[in-house]
Amino acid sequence: MVSAVTLEPSNGGIVELRHIVVKYAVAVALRDVTHDVARGEWLGLIGANGAGKTTLLKAVARLIDYEGQISVDARETSELTRREFARLVAYVPQKPEFPPEMRAIDYVALGRVPHLGYFGAEGPHDRLRCGELLERLGLAVMAERHLATLSGGELQRLVLARALAQEAPVLLLDEPTSALDLGRRVEALELVDELRLERELTVISAMHDLSLAAQFADRLALLAAGAIVAVGTPAEVLVEDVLDLHFGTKVRILRTDDGELVVVPRRTNPKGHHA
Amino acid sequence: MSVVSTGATGSTERPTGTSLESATAPVSASIPLLVTSIGLVAVVLISTAIGPADVPIGTVFEVLLSHVPFVHVHTSVFSQAIVWDVRLPRVVLGGLVGSMLAAGGASYQGVFRNPLADPYLLGVAAGAGLGATITIVANAGSTALLPMAAFIGGIAAVTLTYFVGAKFGGRSSGTSVVLAGVAVAAIFTAAQTFLQQQHAQDLQSVYSWILGSLSGATWSDVWLILPYVVLSTAVLLAHRRLLDVLRLGEEEATSLGIHPQRVRLVVVIAATLGTAAAVSVSGLIGFVGIIVPHLVRLTTNASYRVVLPVSIVGGAAFLILADLVAHTVAAPAEVPLGVITAMVGGPFFIFVLRSRRAQRGVL
Numbered sequence: 034m035v036s037a038v039t040l041e042p043s044n045g046g047i048v049e050l051r052h053i054v055v056k057y058a059v060a061v062a063l064r065d066v067t068h069d070v071a072r073g074e075w076l077g078l079i080g081a082n083g084a085g086k087t088t089l090l091k092a093v094a095r096l097i098d099y100e101g102q103i104s105v106d107a108r109e110t111s112e113l114t115r116r117e118f119a120r121l122v123a124y125v126p127q128k129p130e131f132p133p134e135m136r137a138i139d140y141v142a143l144g145r146v147p148h149l150g151y152f153g154a155e156g157p158h159d160r161l162r163c164g165e166l167l168e169r170l171g172l173a174v175m176a177e178r179h180l181a182t183l184s185g186g187e188l189q190r191l192v193l194a195r196a197l198a199q200e201a202p203v204l205l206l207d208e209p210t211s212a213l214d215l216g217r218r219v220e221a222l223e224l225v226d227e228l229r230l231e232r233e234l235t236v237i238s239a240m241h242d243l244s245l246a247a248q249f250a251d252r253l254a255l256l257a258a259g260a261i262v263a264v265g266t267p268a269e270v271l272v273e274d275v276l277d278l279h280f281g282t283k284v285r286i287l288r289t290d291d292g293e294l295v296v297v298p299r300r301t302n303p304k305g306h307h308a
Numbered sequence: 309m310s311v312v313s314t315g316a317t318g319s320t321e322r323p324t325g326t327s328l329e330s331a332t333a334p335v336s337a338s339i340p341l342l343v344t345s346i347g348l349v350a351v352v353l354i355s356t357a358i359g360p361a362d363v364p365i366g367t368v369f370e371v372l373l374s375h376v377p378f379v380h381v382h383t384s385v386f387s388q389a390i391v392w393d394v395r396l397p398r399v400v401l402g403g404l405v406g407s408m409l410a411a412g413g414a415s416y417q418g419v420f421r422n423p424l425a426d427p428y429l430l431g432v433a434a435g436a437g438l439g440a441t442i443t444i445v446a447n448a449g450s451t452a453l454l455p456m457a458a459f460i461g462g463i464a465a466v467t468l469t470y471f472v473g474a475k476f477g478g479r480s481s482g483t484s485v486v487l488a489g490v491a492v493a494a495i496f497t498a499a500q501t502f503l504q505q506q507h508a509q510d511l512q513s514v515y516s517w518i519l520g521s522l523s524g525a526t527w528s529d530v531w532l533i534l535p536y537v538v539l540s541t542a543v544l545l546a547h548r549r550l551l552d553v554l555r556l557g558e559e560e561a562t563s564l565g566i567h568p569q570r571v572r573l574v575v576v577i578a579a580t581l582g583t584a585a586a587v588s589v590s591g592l593i594g595f596v597g598i599i600v601p602h603l604v605r606l607t608t609n610a611s612y613r614v615v616l617p618v619s620i621v622g623g624a625a626f627l628i629l630a631d632l633v634a635h636t637v638a639a640p641a642e643v644p645l646g647v648i649t650a651m652v653g654g655p656f657f658i659f660v661l662r663s664r665r666a667q668r669g670v671l
Contacts, residue, residue: 096559119565130557134610139335139552146553147565152546199564 045106046072046202046235048093052101055088055259062088063099063259072202075229075236077250079243079270081280084256086239087127090205093237094124105203119147123196127207127239129188133181137191140180141166144198166194170224186217190224197228204229206238210245218242222249243296247271255279267294337614340604344618348625352403355632356395360639363390398525401533401589402631403624405522406596408537408586410623412579413597414604414615415544418551419572419579420486426597427583430489430576434496435465436587440517441500445507454517455532455588461496462584468492470576519644520591522631533585540582541620547575551612593627594646599653600626606660626653 048070055063063085070076078086092099095110095118103110105121113121123144131140145159155163167173170190175183183191189209196204209225210218226249229236240246246253247267255263255270257279263270271294276284280298287295356368367383371391374381412427420429428434439461443454469492473485504514550571553561561568587593600623604615630648637643 091559094563096562114565115562115567116565119563122563124560124563126559130555130560132555132610134605135552135555136335139611143553143556143564152549154549 046233047106048203048235048237049104049107050089050093050101051103053089053092053103054100055085055092055097056100061259063092066101066259066261068254068261068264070235070237072235073229073233074252075226075238075250077246077253077267078237078239078256079241079246079253080256084279085259086256087207088259089256090124090207090237090239094122094205096124116147119199119201121201122203122205123199123201124205125192125196125207125209127211129192131180131183131188131191133179135180136177137172137180137183138163138167138176140191141194141198144195147199147201162200163194163198166197169228170194185212185214186220189213189217189221193221193224193228197232202233203235203237206236208239208241211241218245225249243271243276244294247294247296271296335609335611335613337608337617340608340614340618341621344621344625348403348621348628351625351628351632352399355399355402355628356391358632358636359390359395361390363387363395367391393527397527397530398522398631399628400530401525402522402628404530404533404537405586405590405593406600406623406625406627407541407620408533408582408623409593409596410600410619410626411541411544411616412583412586414601414612414619415547415551415575415579416597417601418554418612418615419575421554421557422486423602424598425486427579428493428592428594428597429486430469430580431465431492431496432462432580432583433587433592434493434500436462436584437518437592438465438496438500438503440591441503441514444510444513444517445503455529458588459584462587463580465492465496466580466584516644517591518646520593520646520649521634521642521644522590523635523642525589529589533589536582536585540578540585543578544575544582545616545620547571548612548616551575551616555612590645592646593649595649595653596623596627599649599657602657603660 050066050068050070053063053066054061066085066089068076078089080086088097091097093103093110095115108121110118110121141163142155142159145155145163148159149155164173164176167176170193172187172190172194175187180188180191189212193209204225206225210221213221222245225236225238228234238250240250250267252265253263253267253270254261255275262279263272263275271286273284273286276286276296283299283301285297285299287297289295353365353368357363357365367387368391370381370383371387373379374383374388375392409427413425416425416427416429417423419425436458439457439459440454442461443457447453466489469489470485472492473488476484476488504511550566553564553566554568554571556564558568583597601615601619604618604622608614608618627645627649630652631645633652634643634645634648637648
């Protein structure tokens with residue numbers, strides 16, 4: 034669905050990856066990944082465990098060393114200071130830390146750190162932004178509650194609020210819904226989608242649930258052994274033979290009446306026939 | 309800010325704009341700071357008034373006022389000598405040492421994200437102990453060089469710890485530095501114990517230094533450590549917001565534009581320098597750096613915006629009070645200060661640990 038990309042720096046959120054290679058001590062985690070993400074696009078990273086989804090996100094987030102070039106809005110990210118970079122790219126890890134005794138509003142306020150000086154403190158403007166975000170994400174009533182008293186779904190929204198407080202055009206999410214139940218999963222992803230459209234965010238997320246990935250992402254990139262082996266719209270990437278090969282199991286892909294793709298994993302030995 | 313909501317979920321939506329303003333105010337240290345400051349003033353006055361010779365509180369005020377420029381108050385030579393020359397330097401020194409140990413403890417706990425971290429963690433105490441022991445053993449009697457030797461020993465031990473930890477440790481973890489601290493402390497302590505056994509005649513003075521004491525404190529001791537303590541606590545206070553960012557862990561702090569390692573290094577250097585200066589004049593007073601910050605966390609808030617300033621004031625009050633007990637409880641004999649901080653602090657700490665806040669996992 035996304036085609037024409039205007040390369041205007043003021044647009045914000047264009048991510049270009051060129052020949053990204055990440056080597057760990059004993060293995061190559063990413064080999065020559067090249068891909069462009071358009072402004073406002075949601076790119077879903079899918080693939081088996083260890084395929085390189087998290088590694089790719091961390092490389093884009095500048096949390097690990099990589100070879101190659103990554104640019105946001107035609108600015109080479111490795112040349113930016115950490116503070117400048119944090120105003121361009123917000124990152125939500127798979128398992129964020131939630132200090133139990135921290136108030137929700139103070140947690141969100143940490144997202145303003147890239148906009149403050151080394152010894153600076155938040156001003157009324159920063160606090161207003163955080164308050165607005167809590168309102169927007171339906172968390173205003175729990176602004177003064179401690180994180181230990183919040184539910185998994187509330188914490189998920191809170192970490193989104195913190196990332197949005199960075200006011201960065203690019204949002205990186207590592208398995209944003211892995212800790213949530215079915216209903217909360219859809220809720221969280223719908224929220225990300227709404228915010229993306231409201232604020233024209235570029236979203237790159239690693240996703241485990243392929244059916245949900247198909248429903249939310251504009252494009253999917255299938256990673257296997259550190260390389261992108263398929264990329265395109267969900268319908269282009271979610272092909273039974275391809276998934277069978279790269280996930281090492283049999284899947285069936287169904288299409289609902291609404292045209293949604295559903296990926297169903299299938300057990301390899303029939304019920305009642307144990308080897 | 310300190311009122312704990314016990315989990316009642318408000319079901320009604322907060323009206324936009326009204327109480328949001330109060331909710332979005334940053335955590336404030338003003339009320340706990342006010343309470344501990346009042347406590348500190350009270351403890352200072354009581355400590356200055358109590359002693360072998362009774363001095364009325366009114367006279368204490370008069371002596372204090374007589375040292376304010378352009379204020380002329382008549383005081384007796386006797387009360388001047390007792391209050392200004394004997395008791396006040398001891399109280400002020402106790403306050404400085406207590407502030408420094410508490411602030412150092414709070415900062416170490418933040419930097420290493422470990423509730424048991426204290427200013428002695430990286431070997432300051434063992435190094436200072438070795439330095440002090442060498443001085444005592446080498447020229448029995450004269451202790452003029454002792455603070456300097458203890459200071460150098462403490463800094464040397466921590467430098468070694470950092471070198472070892474950074475050389476062999478992982479890139480992004482404080483754990484290797486902490487483990488290196490354990491090893492360095494063990495080596496320095498072994499050397500110190502060996503020296504001490506070889507010079508059994510000095511055992512008494514070595515031990516009395518190690519257990520900590522403020523007796524015989526003078527204004528020159530105060531001037532000796534004041535610059536270090538002021539500089540160190542100023543640096544630590546300036547980092548209180550960044551210590552809150554570090555509570556999110558390495559990756560998230562990095563993605564918020566912080567250099568966790570740089571922050572950690574600056575904070576550790578500041579805390580160590582101040583601590584080495586403090587113990588060089590007071591000896592190894594244990595427990596203050598652990599108990600005071602945790603008391604603040606358990607009774608007020610775990611944000612370093614609150615923990616650091618309140619620990620600085622509370623640490624001063626705590627140590628002055630402990631020293632008062634140390635030289636009055638068995639008068640005319642002095643009980644080592646380290647014994648008091650542990651005997652008074654320990655049970656109180658256990659009592660606080662039983663609280664609901666502690667059980668919810670504040671630490």
